[in-house]
Structures are given as structure tokens and as C-alpha cells.
Amino acid sequence: MTSDEQLNQVRERINTIDAELLRLICERASCAQDVAKIKDAHGEAVKYYRPEREAEILRRIKLQNPGPLDGEEVARLFREIMSACLALEKPLEIGYLGPAGTFTQAAALKHFGHSVHTQPFGAISDIFREVEAGACDYGVVPVENSTEGVVNHTLDMFMRSPLLIAGEVTLRIHHHLLSTATEIGAIRRVYSHQQSLAQCRGWLDRALPNAERIAVSTNADAAKLAAGDPQAAAVASEAAAELYSLRVMAQRIEDEPGNTTRFLVIGPEDSPPSGHDKTSMLLSCRNEAGALHRLLSPFANQGISMTRIESRPSRQGVWDYVFFVDVSGHRAAPDVAKAITELRGAANLCKVLGSYPEAVL
Numbered sequence: 001m002t003s004d005e006q007l008n009q010v011r012e013r014i015n016t017i018d019a020e021l022l023r024l025i026c027e028r029a030s031c032a033q034d035v036a037k038i039k040d041a042h043g044e045a046v047k048y049y050r051p052e053r054e055a056e057i058l059r060r061i062k063l064q065n066p067g068p069l070d071g072e073e074v075a076r077l078f079r080e081i082m083s084a085c086l087a088l089e090k091p092l093e094i095g096y097l098g099p100a101g102t103f104t105q106a107a108a109l110k111h112f113g114h115s116v117h118t119q120p121f122g123a124i125s126d127i128f129r130e131v132e133a134g135a136c137d138y139g140v141v142p143v144e145n146s147t148e149g150v151v152n153h154t155l156d157m158f159m160r161s162p163l164l165i166a167g168e169v170t171l172r173i174h175h176h177l178l179s180t181a182t183e184i185g186a187i188r189r190v191y192s193h194q195q196s197l198a199q200c201r202g203w204l205d206r207a208l209p210n211a212e213r214i215a216v217s218t219n220a221d222a223a224k225l226a227a228g229d230p231q232a233a234a235v236a237s238e239a240a241a242e243l244y245s246l247r248v249m250a251q252r253i254e255d256e257p258g259n260t261t262r263f264l265v266i267g268p269e270d271s272p273p274s275g276h277d278k279t280s281m282l283l284s285c286r287n288e289a290g291a292l293h294r295l296l297s298p299f300a301n302q303g304i305s306m307t308r309i310e311s312r313p314s315r316q317g318v319w320d321y322v323f324f325v326d327v328s329g330h331r332a333a334p335d336v337a338k339a340i341t342e343l344r345g346a347a348n349l350c351k352v353l354g355s356y357p358e359a360v361l
């Protein structure tokens with residue numbers, strides 16, 4: 001057989017597989033419609049989106065993956081299939097910290113897939129308000145974001161808001177040099193958020209020692225500015241390059257590889273147990289010797305591991321400190337439930353912000 005004949009044979013096989021895949025994906029979509037019909041028939045407030053079920057499905061796909069595709073890769077494909085199936089009912093409305101092209105938008109699409117409708121907001125408080133009002137189904141806000149620097153603002157909102165955490169998203173952050181210039185030598189100005197500039201300082205010192213660095217409020221704003229100035233560049237994401245028609249002049253220019261940031265999904269409800277969950281809570285104690293130790297001992301007593309603790313001044317005058325604590329496990333799990341009961345007795349304040357699946361993607 002000639003190589004052309006061999007290729008034709010494999011291509012024929014691919015065409016047959018594609019037809020079969022298409023049939024199966026459509027059959028899956030019909031099943032999703034059946035789920036909706038059954039739920040509708042039972043009346044009451046219908047909730048189509050099930051974060052715990054989606055997390056279970058994605059975890060199973062990763063486990064069952066026989067290769068050669070990477071587990072992350074197959075999970076991403078199934079993420080999009082589920083997103084499209086769910087959108088058959090009604091695309092979810094997701095508010096995020098804009099403008100378009102921010103890492104928060106990338107996080108929203110990573111978590112929900114591309115079949116949702118994303119709506120940019122200028123401030124984190126606007127996102128909380130829109131979700132509280134029901135204008136958005138969920139919101140996505142940065143919580144440990146090394147680029148936008150708004151962690152505290154998100155944490156402060158939880159002190160006042162009745163919203164709960166329904167999910168978390170982690171995103172690897174890569175910075176690129178974007179411009180309309182034809183060569184790097186033509187660049188006189190570099191725009192970006194100050195933290196992104198700081199994260200690329202070494203690279204900028206070497207490649208653009210004479211260009212002025214100008215800090216702006218978001219990386220998407222930087223991309224917008226670079227789009228209108230051929231002597232300027234922006235340090236921003238690939239999404240921003242596409243959105244503002246900029247060329248990627250240099251890729252992955254961050255000094256520290258492996259920079260990951262975390263986002264939270266906020267909604268009117270948290271998530272039922274998925275098998276691998278986290279619980280976030282807000283705790284407070286008086287400023288006295290041993291108070292923090294006593295506050296956290298219920299977790300240690302139950303053998304629960306704490307994955308994060310962040311302290312904030314309470315601003316309410318009543319309590320000195322407020323701690324944002326993440327622990328492993330769902331609030332419905334006996335050990336976590338027991339620790340929470342103990343905490344309620346000991347802490348001045350114990351507000352459970354929600355239990356949600358650990359990020360799968």
C-alpha cells in the first residue's frame with residue numbers, strides 16, 4: 001500500500017469515528033433534556049446546574065482516561081460537552097470581574113465551559129449585588145489573585161453578603177508581551193497592572209531596558225491602550241491579545257513559572273457533597289492570649305486539615321480580627337459538622353461561607 005492509500009484509510013476511519021461521536025454527543029444532549037423534563041414535571045424551583053455532579057463526572061473521566069490524551073485535556077473536552085448540554089435549558093448567566101479579557105473571565109469559562117453567557121462588571125461589589133438580585137446565576141471573583149490584587153476586597157464582601165461559595169477555580173497565569181509593533185525594538189512604553197509588571201520585571205529589564213513601564217488598573221485596560229499606540233506594548237493574557245487584535249511578541253515572560261491564582265464561584269446556594277470538597281468559613285475571636293489557638297482547635301480535634309487561613313481586621317468594632325479559613329471536607333460530613341458545632345460555641349462569629357467541590361480542572 002502506498003503512503004497515500006494508508007493515509008486515506010486512516011482518514012476514512014476518523015470520519016466514521018466522528019460520525020459516531022456526533023451521534024453519541026447528541027444522544028447525551030437528549031438525555032440532559034430528559035433530566036430537565038423530569039425536573040420540570042416535579043414542579044418546585046428547578047435547579048439545572050449541579051456543581052457536585054459535574055465535578056464527579058469530570059473526576060471519573062480523568063480516572064477512566066486510557067490515553068494517549070492527557071487527563072486535563074479530556075476533562076476540558078467533557079467540560080465543554082456538559083456546558084453545551086446544560087445550555088439547552090437556559091445558558092447560565094455568569095458575572096465576572098471585567099473588562100472582557102481578564103483572567104477572571106478565563107477562570108469563569110474554564111469552570112463553566114464556553115456555553116454560558118458571561119457578563120463583565122467593573123467592581124467586585126457589583127458582582128455580589130447582581131448575583132444577590134438574581135440578575136446573574138453565579139459570579140466569579142478572584143480571591144488569591146497575584147495579578148489584580150483584589151483578594152481583600154473579595155474577602156470583605158463575604159463579611160456582609162448572604163451569598164455562598166459554590167466552587168473554586170485555579171488558573172495558571174501566563175503573561176505575554178502584546179503589541180501592534182512589528183518588532184520589539186519599536187516599543188517605548190509597556191502597560192500592565194503593577195503586579196504583572198512586577199512579575200515580569202527580570203524579563204523586561206533584559207528585553208526592554210529603556211521602555212517606560214506604566215501601571216494601569218487591569219491587564220485588559222493595558223491591552224486596550226496598546227491597541228491604540230504602535231509604540232506601546234501590554235503585558236497581558238492570550239485572551240486579551242485575541243480580543244484587542246494584538247500580536248504576541250513574546251510568550252510566557254513571567255519570571256516565576258507555575259504562577260497559579262484562585263477564584264471563587266459565588267451563588268445563592270453552595271454545593272451538595274461531591275466526595276472531594278472544601279469548606280470555607282469566617283471566624284472571629286477576641287484579641288487575647290491563646291485565642292486563635294483555641295479557635296482553631298476544633299479542626300485539630302477532628303483531624304481536619306486546614307488548607308488556608310487569612311486574617312482581616314473586622315471593621316465592625318465588635319471583634320478585633322476576622323479569619324477566613326478553608327478546610328478539607330464538606331460541612332455535611334460528620335467530622336466537619338462536629339467541628340462547626342464546637343466552633344459555634346467557642347467563636348464570637350462563625351459564618352460558614354459554603355462547601356464546594358475541590359477544583360477538578
Ligand SMILES: C=C(O[C@@H]1C=C(C(=O)O)C=C[C@H]1O)C(=O)O
Nearest residue numbers: 032035048049050053054082085
Ligand atoms: C441537571 C443535571 O445535570 C446537569 C447536566 C450535566 C451533564 O450534562 O452531565 C451535569 C450536571 C448538571 O449541571 C442533573 O444531573 O440533575
